Structures are given as structure tokens and as C-alpha cells.
Amino acid sequence: MERTILITGVGKRIGYALAKYYLAQGHHVIGTYRTHYDSIEQLGKLGASLHSCDLTDPAAIDELIAHINEHYDRLDTIIHNASDWLPDTNGLSPSDTMARMMQIHVSAPYQINLALAPLLVAAAKTNDDSIGASNIIHITDYVAEKGSKKHIAYAASKAALHNMTLSFASLLAPHVKVNSIAPAMILFNEHDDDAYKVKALAKAILPREAGNNEIINLIDYLQSSHYVTGRSYAVDGGRHLK
Numbered sequence: 001m002e003r004t005i006l007i008t009g010v011g012k013r014i015g016y017a018l019a020k021y022y023l024a025q026g027h028h029v030i031g032t033y034r035t036h037y038d039s040i041e042q043l044g045k046l047g048a049s050l051h052s053c054d055l056t057d058p059a060a061i062d063e064l065i066a067h068i069n070e071h072y073d074r075l076d077t078i079i080h081n082a083s084d085w086l087p088d089t090n091g092l093s094p095s096d097t098m099a100r101m102m103q104i105h106v107s108a109p110y111q112i113n114l115a116l117a118p119l120l121v122a123a124a125k126t127n128d129d130s131i132g133a134s135n136i137i138h139i140t141d142y143v144a145e146k147g148s149k150k151h152i153a154y155a156a157s158k159a160a161l162h163n164m165t166l167s168f169a170s171l172l173a174p175h176v177k178v179n180s181i182a183p184a185m186i187l188f189n190e191h192d193d194d195a196y197k198v199k200a201l202a203k204a205i206l207p208r209e210a211g212n213n214e215i216i217n218l219i220d221y222l223q224s225s226h227y228v229t230g231r232s233y234a235v236d237g238g239r240h241l242k
């Protein structure tokens with residue numbers, strides 16, 4: 001069955017991998033991006049519907065929502081992937097840092113979920129029992145439960161994002177399942193040096209750079225489930241046991 005899947009932040013890394021995967025599986029992908037990389041051209045050639053949307057701009061989010069409501073009568077899955085991993089020492093004031101983190105990771109998903117929930121419900125009501133409910137997936141972070149000395153505002157916003165998983169799961173049942181995915185070491189960044197990599201890998205009892213497929217496979221499972229909602233799934237190499 002072809003799903004219509006909205007993914008935020010498809011320009012690179014996990015979001016780009018998710019978009020490519022679901023396009024290859026024959027689904028219709030609506031992707032949002034901020035920076036127009038070559039990857040956006042690639043996704044367009046693969047059939048994705050792509051929308052520039054800076055999630056710090058509520059008006060841009062309203063435009064995205066209006067477009068989706070005008071052109072679609074159903075949504076099967078929303079994946080809130082877009083994120084800014086902003087350290088506390090970043091040149092902005094503390095209030096601007098926290099406001100930015102809460103806007104991108106909490107306010108934007110909140111605005112999108114409330115506005116597009118009717119499309120998710122509409123899809124679920126047309127699905128036969130083998131497909132079941134629609135899905136919202138919030139990609140949070142291991143630090144939502146642990147905190148972070150260097151990314152306090154980021155971690156707090158990801159914890160708030162998970163709290164919204166609880167609220168939206170209660171609000172939208174039984175037509176929409178809402179779950180969090182809390183990753184740890186999925187992909188290094190290009191600027192990560194060897195010393196950083198050794199330190200980061202040592203934090204887990206399964207010391208590895210997990211890779212995109214850990215997230216893809218879990219999202220496939222969550223979409224296939226008929227009985228999982230309001231939960232967080234850790235993808236973190238057993239960091240809590242170190």
C-alpha cells in the first residue's frame with residue numbers, strides 16, 4: 001500500500017536516507033528542507049514533493065501546512081526529523097538559544113501535528129485493518145532522558161518533544177499512533193576528529209556508529225505495529241548501562 005509520508009529535514013544525513021528509502025519503497029514523500037543541496041534535486045528526480053521551510057519561521061510553517069491541506073486528502077506518516085544540534089556556547093544569548101531549540105524541536109512539530117492531524121485521521125479511517133492507524137514519529141535523542149552538559153537547551157527541547165509524544169498519543173488514539181525514537185551515536189559529523197570519535201564510541205556498551213538503517217528499520221516497525229503508541233524507542237548501544 002502506498003503511504004504518503006511527510007519528513008522534515010530531508011536535505012542530508014538521516015532525513016535524506018529516510019526520504020530515499022521510502023521513495024524506493026514506492027511511497028509518496030513530502031520533504032521539507034532549509035538548505036537547497038544537490039540532494040534536494042536528487043529527491044525531486046525520484047518523485048518527492050519538496051518544500052523549502054525554515055522551522056524557525058511560523059509563517060513558513062503555515063505556508064507548508066496550507067499547501068499540504070490544499071493538495072492532499074490524507075497523510076499516513078509524519079516524521080519530525082529536522083533538528084539543530086546547537087551547543088550552549090554558540091554566540092547567541094541563552095534566551096535566544098533556548099527559544100531557537102524550542103521553536104525547531106517543539107513549536108514547529110506542535111504546529112504541524114495540530115494542523116495536519118485531520119489528514120492523518122482521514123487516512124486511518126480509509127485503511128483496512130491490515131494497515132491500521134496513521135503515524136507521527138518524533139525523533140528525539142538519548143540526552144532527552146540523560147541531559148547534556150554542553151547542549152542543555154537542545155536536550156531540554158528534545159525532552160519536551162518526547163512529552164508531546166505522550167500528549168498527542170492520548171489525543172489522537174485510536175486513529176494515529178505517536179512514538180519517539182531516541183537515538184545516540186547514529187552518524188558522526190564531517191568535522192568530528194578521531195579523538196572525538198573514540199570518546200563518543202566509548203560511551204556505549206555496543207561501541208559503534210550505528211548508521212541510518214537503525215532508524216529506517218525502527219520506523220518501518222513502528223508503522224507496521226497495531227499496538228504501540230506513546231512510547232520512546234532508544235537506539236543508543238546500551239549507553240544507559242555504561
Ligand SMILES: NC(=O)C1=CN([C@@H]2O[C@H](COP(=O)(O)OP(=O)(O)OC[C@H]3O[C@@H](n4cnc5c(N)ncnc54)[C@H](OP(=O)(O)O)[C@@H]3O)[C@@H](O)[C@H]2O)C=CC1
Pocket residue numbers: 008009010011012013014015033034035053054055056080081082083084085104139140141142182183184185186187188
Ligand atoms: N546523527 C546522530 O548521531 C543523531 C541524530 N539525532 C537526531 O536524529 C535526527 C537526524 O539527525 P541528523 O541527520 O544527524 O541531523 P542533521 O543535524 O545532520 O540534519 C538535520 C536536518 O534538519 C535541518 N534543519 C536544521 N535546522 C533547521 C531549521 N531551522 N529549519 C528547517 N530545517 C532545519 C537541516 O537542514 P540544513 O542542512 O539546512 O541545516 C538538516 O536537513 C535529528 O532530529 C537529530 O537530533 C539524535 C541523536 C544522534
Ligand SMILES: Nc1nc2c(c(=O)[nH]1)N=C([C@H](O)[C@@H](O)CO)CN2
Pocket residue numbers: 082083084085141183184185186187188189200
Ligand atoms: N540535529 C542533530 N542532532 C544530533 C546530532 C547531529 O549531528 N545533528 N548528533 C548527535 C551526536 O551523534 C551524539 O548523539 C553523539 O555524540 C546528537 N544529536
